[in-house]
Structure formats: structure tokens, C-alpha cells
Amino acid sequence: MAGLSLSVLVVVGLVAWAVLDRQPYVAQPSRHEAARAQPAAAADALHRLERAVDRGHPAAARALAPTGDQAAARLLGGVVANARRLHVEDFTLRYVDEEGGVAPGGGWSASVAATWRFAGFDRTPAHAETTVRFVAHGPEVTIAGVGGGDHRTPLWLSGPVQVRRSPATLVLVAGPAGEADAYARRARTALTVVRRVLPRWRSGLVVEVPASAQALDRTLDADPGQYANIAAVTATVDGSTRTDAPVHVFVNPAVFGELRPQGAQVVMSHEAVHVATGAATSAMPLWLVEGFADYVALRDVDLPLRTTAGGIIRQVRRHGPPEHLPGAAEFDTTTTHLGATYESAWLACRLVARTAGQAALVRLYDDVRAGDPLGRALRADTGLTTADLTHRWRTLLSDLAS
Known part of the structure; x- marks a missing residue:
């Protein structure tokens, strides 16, 4: 009985304390709160980087890196140096959204909408999302890196580049000075080659050379290995299909570097034709786009057909001539025998020029680019039907293979 009475008293005492005590019980907060992204502070850091680029202040950009992060400081200072040499204008950075979670140390990645153009070469700015890495230190947010993630990484924002400029060419290379000099010479020669056939082309040529094939994929936001088999590609800088979007030549150094000097020049001239004719945003038949570019690039090259x-x-010796002029399936960058496809398209355009003259081939290209159906333009400019051209082309291939 005594034990029971004591228990009742204890319970009653606890109830009375709970009723009479005016201070509510509150659980103590954890001393280790989860780190959170700070969009407003990150946007301010981006604005300060914009200002450093606009004013040409590399020290101000380096100051945006986390304390002690020399790699980030070099990257940000290099962005300003790149921008000055490339004459970057209309540069803006806008915080879009967090990507993934925030690390315990306060770091996170975010999508950032960037705009920029190379003055004197790009008529309008490029617009693309890229990934920027941030680190929070209390209320302050710093920039730890640019690129990676699921977006494109503009070459000039990814690290230091060599820049070579002439009145009509601009070359940026993530490599040594000697390589930049060589690419610049080929770009200048390409202008001369193209203007022999297209003398009215006066816009400039921009060539971007990332450090590796993998870096090319990141620059173009391409699937890994998409351009593993090609030496260069002409594309809009931001991946858009706008007809006024900036268009540059992007080089795969792993393939381009293995070419002999004459082959490397042919590739550069070929891509320059694409720039001159707006091929990157065209819906023209691929055999005409690629064949015409090779026709211009190879016109004055003294090499045997073999x-x-x-x-x-x-290919024709093994399987006979193709049934039709090459299309999208044959020009898939991951397909085998891609070189043979380009050669067959070149031979088709060369055949048109030899049948109706070079001027007729240029008119055909211009008319189809302007929207005329291929069959109608072909008959009007060359006197051939599509069936006529295909038959003569297949006969030519068979003769060459015999």
C-alpha cells in the first residue's frame, strides 16, 4: 500500500507541474541543420562575374572563387582574359534553378542561363544554359566552377584558350600556341578556297577547338561519342535552330590531329562552306549540303580519284552502287563507312558541275536553300531530273569500281 500511495503522489505531482508550469516544452533544434542553396546570393555572385567580364577585371573575378581554391580562381580569371581577347559582348548570366541537392559543406550546382557573342563575328548573341557550381560560406556565396552537368559548356567559359584573330577569322584553341597558329592558318586558307566559288561571302569564320573529343561533347551538349568519328562539325553555338543564331566550326582534335596536312585543310575548307551557306540551320537534302561543301573544298586539290x-x-566493289542518293541514315555520325557516304555525295555534286557547269551547281544549291523543291530546281538549273541524276551517278560509281 505504501508503494502505491507514493506512485500516486508522484503522478499527481507531475500532472500538477505540467498544468501549472507556464513554460511549454520545446524540443531543442539540431545543431546540424541541412545546408540550403542560396539563389539570391548566387545570383549576386553571377552579377559580379558579369561586371568583372564587362570591365575586364580578372582580379575581381578571381575574388569570387572560394578561399584557397586556386583552380577556381584561375578559371574565373581566365574567363575575363578570354572575354577580352575574344571581344565578348552582351554577356549575361541568370540563375535558373538548383540541380540536385546541397552538399554538407554548402556546395551545390545550378542551371544558369548565359548569353554572349563575339563582336565582329556573331551578329546576335547565343543563348544557352550551362552549369555553375557554388559554395556557401555563411551569407556569402562563391563560384567554384563552370560546366559539366546536363548542359553545354561554352569553350571560352571552361578554361584558358589561345586566341588567334584576323580581319575575317577568329580561332580559339584549348591547347598550346603552336596548335592555335596551325588552326589559324587553315582557317585563313579556307576563306580563300571558299571565295573562289562563292566570292560574295564576306562574313567571318569562327573556329573552336576543345582539348579533347570528350570536351567537344560537353561544348556541344552531345551524347558521349556522338562525334567520335568526325574531324569537325559546323553548328549553332547554342544548339538552336534560329536562322540568325551564331554558327561556328567545332573541331574534334582527336580525329583532326591524325589527318595529313592536305586532308586537314580540306576538312577546314569543307566546314567553312557550311558557315558561308548557312547549312547548320538548313533543311536541304544532305547529299547536296555535304557534297557541295566537298566540291568546293576539293575543287583545286590535285589528288587521284582512288x-x-x-x-x-x-563499297561499290563489294555491294554494288547504292540505290539512291545518300540521306539522313547514311550521314548518321555513328554509322560505319561514313567517309564513303561523303565521297558519294561529292561525286554527285561533281557530276552536276561537269554536266551543267559550276555556276549551275551553285544556282541549284542557292535555289534549294531558298526553299525550291529539289526536283524542280534540278530541272530548272541543270536540265536533269532526279531520276536522271541518280542514274548517271550510279553509272559513274560502277565505272569507277570496275
Whole structure:
């Protein structure tokens, strides 16, 4: 009985304390709150980087890096140096949204909408999202890196580049000075080659050379290995289909670097034709787009057909001539025998020029680019029907392979 009475008293005492005590019980907060992104502070850091670029102040950009992060400081200072040499204008950075979670140390990645253009070469700015890495230190947010993630990484924002400029060419290379000099010479030569056939082209040529094939994929926001088999590609800088979007030549150094000097020049001239004719945003038949570019690039090259058309000749010997002029499936960058496809398209355009003259080939290209159906333009400019051209082309391939 005594034990029971004591228990009742204890319970009653606890109830009375709970009723009479005016201070509510509150659980103590954890001393380790989860780190959170700070969009407003990150947007302010981006604005300060914009200002450093606009004013040409590399020290101000380096100061935006986390304390002790020399790699980030070099990157941000290099962005300002790149921008000055490339004459970057209309540069803006806008915080869009957090990507993934925030690390315990306060770091996170975010999508950032960037705009920029290279004055003197790009008529309008490029617009693209890229990834920026931030680190929070209390209320202050710093910039730890640019690129990676699921967006494109503009070459000039990804690290230091060599820049070579002439009145009509601009070359940026993530490599040594000697490589930049070589690419610049090929770009200048390409202008001369293209203007022999297209003398009215006066816009400039911009060539971007990332450090590796993997870096090219990041620059173009491409699937890994998408351009593993090609030496260069002409594309809009931001991946858009706007007809006024900036268009540059992007080089795969892993493939381009293995080419002999003459082959490397042909590739550069070929891509320059695409820039001159607006091919990057065109819906023209691919055999005409690629064949015409090779026609211009190879017109004054003194090489035997067994060299310039060796791939398609071997293909025809094994399987006979193709049934139709090459289309999208044959030009898939991951397909085998891609070189033979380009050669066959070149031979089709070369055949048009030899049948109706170079001027007729140029008119055909211009008319189809302007929207005329291929069949109607072909008959009006060359006197050939599509069936006529295909038959003569297949006969030519068979003769070459015999």
C-alpha cells in the first residue's frame, strides 16, 4: 500500500507541474541543420562575374572563387582574359534553378542561363544554359566552377584558350600556341578556297577547338561519342535552330590531329562552306549540303580519284552502287563507312558541275536553300531530273569500281 500511495503522489505531482508550469516544452533544434542553396546570393555572385567580364577585371573575378581554391580562381580569371581577347559582348548570366541537392559543406550546382557573342563575328548573341557550381560560406556565396552537368559548356567559359584573330577569322584553341597558329592558318586558307566559288561571302569564320573529343561533347551538349568519328562539325553555338543564331566550326582534335596536312585543310575548307551557306540551320537534302561543301573544298586539290573516292569505290566493289542518293541514315555520325557516304555525295555534286557547269551547281544549291523543291530546281538549273541524276551517278560509281 505504501508503494502505491507514493506512485500516486508522484503522478499527481507531475500532472500538477505540467498544468501549472507556464513554460511549454520545446524540443531543442539540431545543431546540424541541412545546408540550403542560396539563389539570391548566387545570383549576386553571377552579377559580379558579369561586371568583372564587362570591365575586364580578372582580379575581381578571381575574388569570387572560394578561399584557397586556386583552380577556381584561375578559371574565373581566365574567363575575363578570354572575354577580352575574344571581344565578348552582351554577356549575361541568370540563375535558373538548383540541380540536385546541397552538399554538407554548402556546395551545390545550378542551371544558369548565359548569353554572349563575339563582336565582329556573331551578329546576335547565343543563348544557352550551362552549369555553375557554388559554395556557401555563411551569407556569402562563391563560384567554384563552370560546366559539366546536363548542359553545354561554352569553350571560352571552361578554361584558358589561345586566341588567334584576323580581319575575317577568329580561332580559339584549348591547347598550346603552336596548335592555335596551325588552326589559324587553315582557317585563313579556307576563306580563300571558299571565295573562289562563292566570292560574295564576306562574313567571318569562327573556329573552336576543345582539348579533347570528350570536351567537344560537353561544348556541344552531345551524347558521349556522338562525334567520335568526325574531324569537325559546323553548328549553332547554342544548339538552336534560329536562322540568325551564331554558327561556328567545332573541331574534334582527336580525329583532326591524325589527318595529313592536305586532308586537314580540306576538312577546314569543307566546314567553312557550311558557315558561308548557312547549312547548320538548313533543311536541304544532305547529299547536296555535304557534297557541295566537298566540291568546293576539293575543287583545286590535285589528288587521284582512288584517294578522294577510295572508300565509296571499295563499297561499290563489294555491294554494288547504292540505290539512291545518300540521306539522313547514311550521314548518321555513328554509322560505319561514313567517309564513303561523303565521297558519294561529292561525286554527285561533281557530276552536276561537269554536266551543267559550276555556276549551275551553285544556282541549284542557292535555289534549294531558298526553299525550291529539289526536283524542280534540278530541272530548272541543270536540265536533269532526279531520276536522271541518280542514274548517271550510279553509272559513274560502277565505272569507277570496275
